[in-house]
Amino acid sequence: xxxxxxxxxxxxxxxxxxxxxxxxxxxxxxxxxxxxxxxxxxxxxxxxxxxxxxxxxxxxxxxxxxxxxxxxxxxxxxxxxxxxxxxxxxxxxxxxxxxxxxxxxxxxxxxxxxxxxxxxxxxxxxxxxxxxxxxxxxxxxxxxxxxxxxxxxxxxxxxxxxxxxxxxxxxxxxxxxxxxxxxxxxxxxxxxxxxxxxxxxxxxxxxxxxxxxxxxxxxxxxxxxxxxxxxxxxxxxxxxxxxxxxxxxxxxxxxxxxxxxxxxxxxxxxxxxxxxxxxxxxxxxxxxxxxxxxxxxxxxxxxxxxxxxxxxxxxxxxxxxxxxxxxxxxxxxxxxxxxxxxxxxxxxxxxxxxxxxxxxxxxxxxxxxxxxxxxxxxxxxxxxxxxxxxxxxxxxxxxxxxxxxxxxxxxxxxxxxxxxxxxxxxxxxxxxxxxxxxxxxxxxxxxxxxxxxxxxxxxxxxxxxxxxxxxxxxxxxxxxxxxxxxxxxxxxxxxxxxxxxxxxxxxxxxxxxxxxxxxxxxxxxxxxxxxxxxxxxxxxxxxxxxxxxxxxxxxxxxxxxxxxxxxxxxxxxxxxxxxxxxxxxxxxxxxxxxxxxxxxxxxxxxxxxxxxxxxxxxxxxxxxxxxxxxxxx
Numbered sequence: 001x002x003x004x005x006x007x008x009x010x011x012x013x014x015x016x017x018x019x020x021x022x023x024x025x026x027x028x029x030x031x032x033x034x035x036x037x038x039x040x041x042x043x044x045x046x047x048x049x050x051x052x053x054x055x056x057x058x059x060x061x062x063x064x065x066x067x068x069x070x071x072x073x074x075x076x077x078x079x080x081x082x083x084x085x086x087x088x089x090x091x092x093x094x095x096x097x098x099x100x101x102x103x104x105x106x107x108x109x110x111x112x113x114x115x116x117x118x119x120x121x122x123x124x125x126x127x128x129x130x131x132x133x134x135x136x137x138x139x140x141x142x143x144x145x146x147x148x149x150x151x152x153x154x155x156x157x158x159x160x161x162x163x164x165x166x167x168x169x170x171x172x173x174x175x176x177x178x179x180x181x182x183x184x185x186x187x188x189x190x191x192x193x194x195x196x197x198x199x200x201x202x203x204x205x206x207x208x209x210x211x212x213x214x215x216x217x218x219x220x221x222x223x224x225x226x227x228x229x230x231x232x233x234x235x236x237x238x239x240x241x242x243x244x245x246x247x248x249x250x251x252x253x254x255x256x257x258x259x260x261x262x263x264x265x266x267x268x269x270x271x272x273x274x275x276x277x278x279x280x281x282x283x284x285x286x287x288x289x290x291x292x293x294x295x296x297x298x299x300x301x302x303x304x305x306x307x308x309x310x311x312x313x314x315x316x317x318x319x320x321x322x323x324x325x326x327x328x329x330x331x332x333x334x335x336x337x338x339x340x341x342x343x344x345x346x347x348x349x350x351x352x353x354x355x356x357x358x359x360x361x362x363x364x365x366x367x368x369x370x371x372x373x374x375x376x377x378x379x380x381x382x383x384x385x386x387x388x389x390x391x392x393x394x395x396x397x398x399x400x401x402x403x404x405x406x407x408x409x410x411x412x413x414x415x416x417x418x419x420x421x422x423x424x425x426x427x428x429x430x431x432x433x434x435x436x437x438x439x440x441x442x443x444x445x446x447x448x449x450x451x452x453x454x455x456x457x458x459x460x461x462x463x464x465x466x467x468x469x470x471x472x473x474x475x476x477x478x479x480x481x482x483x484x485x486x487x488x489x490x491x492x493x494x495x496x497x498x499x500x501x502x503x504x505x506x507x508x509x510x511x512x513x514x515x516x517x518x519x520x521x522x523x524x525x526x527x528x529x530x531x532x533x534x535x536x537x538x539x540x541x542x543x544x545x546x547x548x549x550x551x552x553x554x555x556x557x558x559x560x561x562x563x564x565x566x567x568x569x570x571x572x573x574x575x576x577x578x579x580x581x582x583x584x585x586x587x588x589x590x591x592x593x594x595x596x597x598x599x600x601x602x603x604x605x606x607x608x609x610x611x612x613x614x615x616x617x618x619x620x621x622x623x624x625x626x627x628x629x630x631x632x633x
Contacts, residue, residue: 051093052167052500052501054171054498055097055171055500058174058175058498059100059101059104059105060100062102062104062174062178064148064149064177065104065105066101066105066147066174066177067105067106067108067145067146067147068105068106068107068144069108069110069125069143070091070094070108070109070142071110071112071121071122071125071140071143071144072087072109072110072111072112073112073141074113076139079133079139080133082160086160086163087141089166090158090166091109093166093170094107094170097170097174110122112140122140122142125142125144125152125154126154127144127156127157128140128142128156130157141157142154142157142158143155143158145174147177151180153173153176153177155170155173156470156472159475161462161463161475162474164502164503165476165502165503167500167503168498168501168502169472171498172497172500174498175497176216178496180497182216182217182218183217183494184217184219184220184234185213185220185233185234185488185492186219186220186221186222186230186236186237187210187221187222187236187237187239188222188223188224188226188236188238188239188241188248189237189238190241190242190243190244191239191240191270191283192239192270192272192276192452193276194206194209194210194239194455195219195221197221207455207457208457208471208473208481209457209460209480209484211469211471211473212471212474212481213471213484214471215471215472216494216497217488222236224241225247226251227247227248227250227429227433228251228433228434229254229255233260234491234492235261235263235488236252236260236261236262236263237262237488238252238265239265239452239455240266240270240273240285240452241285241287242281242284242285243283244285244286244287247424249286249287249290249418250419250422250423252290253290253417253418253419254417254434255444256294256415256440256444257415257438257440257444258437258441258442258444259440259441259442259444260445261444261445261446262444262446262491263449263484263487263488263491264446264448265449265452266287266291266298266356266358266448266450266451266452267354267356267451268299268300268354268355268356269383269386269387270453271353271354271456272452272453272456272459275456275458280387280388282387284300288300290418291448292361293415293416293418294366294415294418295362295363296358296360296361296411296446296448297358297360297361298356298358298359298450299356300356300383301382301383302357302381302382302383303328303354303355303356303380303381303383304328304355304356304378304380304405304450305326305327305328305329305330305398306330306332306374306375306377306378308375308377308378309330309331309332309374310326310327310328310331311326311330311331311351312324312325312326313325313326313329313391315390315391324391324392326391326394326395327378327379327398328354328355328386328394328398329351329352329353329354330351330352330353330355331350331351331478332349332351332372332407334347334349336372336373336374336404337350337371337372338369338371338372341369342490343410343483343486343487343490344372344408344483344486345486346501347479347482347483348479350478350483351459351460351478352407352450352451352453352454353451353454354383354386354453355450355453357380357405357406357407357450358406358409358448358450359406360409363411363413363415366414368411369409369410370408371407371408371410371447372406372407372408374404374405375404376402376403376404377400378401378405379398379400379402380401380405381399382397385397396543400536406450407449408447408450410445410446410447411445411447411448412445413443413444414439414442414443415439415440415444416440417436417438417439419436420438422436447491454483455484457474459480460476460477460480460481461476461477462475462477463475479502482502524585528578531574531575531577532574534570535571535578538568538570539571542568545560545563545564546564
C-alpha cells in the first residue's frame with residue numbers, strides 16, 4: 001500500500017514538473033515571439049479561413065443554384081509545393097462557401113490529368129495552363145462558376161500573389177450569378193494611354209486597372225473631342241485631363257446636369273506621363289473654373305506633400321547617394337482615410353505621387369464628403385519647381401505649412417451649370433444635340449482625386465504589366481485599385497456586386513517591441529517636436545541666408561557669417577539633444593522589454609508553481625481527511 005502511494009506521488013511530481021516545464025517553455029516563446037515578430041495572438045489574425053460577414057449574408061439570401069468546378073492537376077503539389085499548399089487553402093475556402101450556402105452551391109474538384117477529357121474541358125473553359133518543372137506537361141489550377149440560367153464565369157488561374165484577394169474574387173463572381181447585367185462606363189484620357197483605343201493607330205494595351213474593371217463592366221473609350229457624353233455611360237472616368245476644349249468641358253457639365261457620375265483624376269504633375277514619354281506634360285487641365293463651379297477649388301500650380309507619410313527614395317548627388325524621405329511621394333494610412341463613407345471604408349493604405357490639393361466650398365443642395373487627407377506635418381511647393389528641379393532641390397524648397405490638405409472629395413446633389421447658354425446657340429449643330437440644361441434634372445455625383453499617378457500600375461501592382469492578361473493577374477501591394485473599384489461601384493450604383501475587402505493588403509510588421517517604443521515616444525513627443533522644429537527653422541534660415549549671399553542680395557559681412565555660424569550651432573545643439581532623447585527612449589524600451597522577458601521567465605512560472613503548491617496542499621488535506629475518516633471507521 002505504501003509502495004503504491006509512493007509511486008503515485010512520484011508520478012504526480014513528475015507530471016507536475018513536466019507540466020511546469022511545458023507552460024514555462026510556452027510562456028517564454030510567446031513572450032519572445034511578441035517582441036520579435038508581428039503582434040498577433042494566432043496565425044489567422046487576418047481571418048484567412050473565415051468568410052467575411054458580407055459573403056455569409058449573401059450566401060444566406062441567395063436562391064440561385066450555383067456549380068463550382070475546380071480544375072486541379074494532381075501533380076501540382078509535387079511540382080510546385082507552394083502552389084500546392086495554396087491549392088489546399090483554396091479547396092478549404094470553397095468548401096466553406098458550400099457549407100454556408102444552404103445547399104445552393106455545389107463544389108466539385110476535377111482532376112485534370114494530361115491528355116484526358118478533363119484537360120480538354122479545361123481548355124474549352126479557358127482555364128489557363130502552365131508548364132511543369134521539366135517542361136513536359138501542362139498543369140491547371142482554375143475554376144468555372146455556372147448556374148442553370150447558362151451564366152458562366154471563369155477564373156482562369158488562382159494567382160498565389162492574390163491570396164489576400166481570393167475571397168474578394170470568388171464572392172464578386174458569385175454576386176454576378178443572379179442575372180447580373182454589366183453596366184457601361186466610359187474612360188476619357190486625353191494624355192495617358194490607359195485604354196486600348198482600337199480605332200486609332202496608337203493601339204496599346206489596357207492598364208491593369210482597366211483590365212480589372214472589364215471583368216465587371218463594359219468599358220468604352222470616350223474621345224476627348226466629344227460634344228456630349230452618351231446616355232448609356234453610367235460612370236465617366238476622366239484621367240489627367242489636359243487642354244480640354246470648351247465643348248468637352250460643356251459635355252462634362254451637361255452630363256452632370258443630367259444626373260451623370262464623374263470620377264475625375266486631376267494631376268498638377270503627372271510622373272506617369274514623364275515615365276512613359278520621357279518628357280513633362282506642361283499643358284494645363286482647363287478645368288479649374290469647371291471644378292470651382294461645382295464647389296471645388298483646385299490649382300494646377302500647387303503640389304502638396306506629407307513629411308510624416310512620405311516614402312523613402314534614393315537621391316543622388318555628384319559626390320554620393322543617400323536615402324531620404326521625399327514628401328511628395330505619400331503613403332496615406334487609414335488614420336487619414338474616411339472610414340465612414342462606402343467608397344473609402346476599409347481602405348488601409350493609398351499611394352500618391354506629386355498630388356494636388358482640393359478645397360471645398362459650400363453649395364446649396366450639395367452634400368460634400370472628404371475621402372482622403374494628408375496629416376498636419378504637411379506642406380506645399382510650386383508645381384513648376386517640382387517638375388524641373390531635382391528631388392533634393394524639391395526638399396529644400398518644400399514649405400511645411402503645418403496644415404492638412406484634401407486629396408479626394410465627393411460632391412453629390414443638384415448643381416447649376418457653369419454655362420449661361422449653349423456654346424453653339426443658334427447653330428444647326430445645337431439642334432442636333434441634347435437640349436441645354438441650366439440646372440440639374442437629377443442629382444449628379446462628382447468624385448475628384450488630386451492625383452492620376454495612383455492609377456499607374458507600378459504604383460499599386462506588384463506584377464509586371466505585360467503578364468497581366470486580366471484582372472485576376474494583378475497583385476496589389478496597396479489599396480489604390482480597391483478604391484477605384486469601390487468608387488465605380490458606388491457611382492454606377494452597382495449594389496448587387498460584392499466588394500470584399502482584402503484580408504491583408506500589406507504586411508503589418510509592427511512588432512511588440514516597436515509598440516512599446518511608440519508608446520514611450522508619446523511621453524517625449526513635445527520635446528521631439530520642439531527640437532525638430534528648432535532644427536528645421538535653423539536650416540531654413542541658413543538656406544535663406546546662403547541663397548541671399550549667392551544672389552548677392554546680402555553681402556557676406558562678419559555679422560552675417562556670425563549669424564550663419566550661430567544658426568549652425570543651434571542646429572548641432574538641437575540635433576545632439578534629439579539624439580540624446582532618442583537614446584533615452586531606446587533605453588526605456590529595452591528596460592520594459594527585459595521586464596517583459598523576466599515576467600515570462602520568472603513571474604509567470606512562479607505563478608504556476610504557486611498554483612501547483614496550492615493544489616498540492618488542497619490535495620494533501622483531502623487525502624489526510626480521507627485517511628482520518630478511514631481510521632475512525
